[in-house]
Amino acid sequence: MWPPVAIGVPLLAGLLATATWGDPVDPGGWRVPVGWALLVAFAVWNGWSLWLFAPHETGLLPGGATMSLIEEGPYRLSRNPLYVGLLALHLSIALLVPSFWAVVALPVSWFLVWWGAVRPEERFLHERFGEEYDAYTRRVRRWL
Secondary structure, eight states, rough: HHHHHHHHHHHHHHHHHHHHHHHHSSSOTHHHHHHHHHHHHHHHHHHHHHHHHTTTTSSSSTTSOOOOOSSSHHHHHHHHHHHHHHHHHHHHOOOOOOOOHHHHHHHHHHHHHHIIIIIHHHHHHHHHHHHHHHHHHSOOOOOO
């Protein structure tokens, strides 16, 4: 499953639910600075993660050539920094709109990314890199 779809569909469903039925609770003023902080963190984190693809000659899009494991920058902290960033973006949008239902939909986005993208990628990387990837999985957490 393409990660922007896995994250975008639950986010949009939550936003639509808020637009249709409203929210049962008011999240309060704290949501704005937290939402902006998450948005900035997403931009920096994902920008850095994406920038690392070119020097490693690794394809960005699914099906692209995977020539090497990236183990620097955000990839030292997470095996899936782009997905962590997209989930932070989901939460950021949900807080800034605001949409209680979009916040509630965040675990659905996480599950869809884990099931539809992370698991298949882990299988592929294990087959492609073998022990090198297995050692990486022992050093670096899947998420954070």
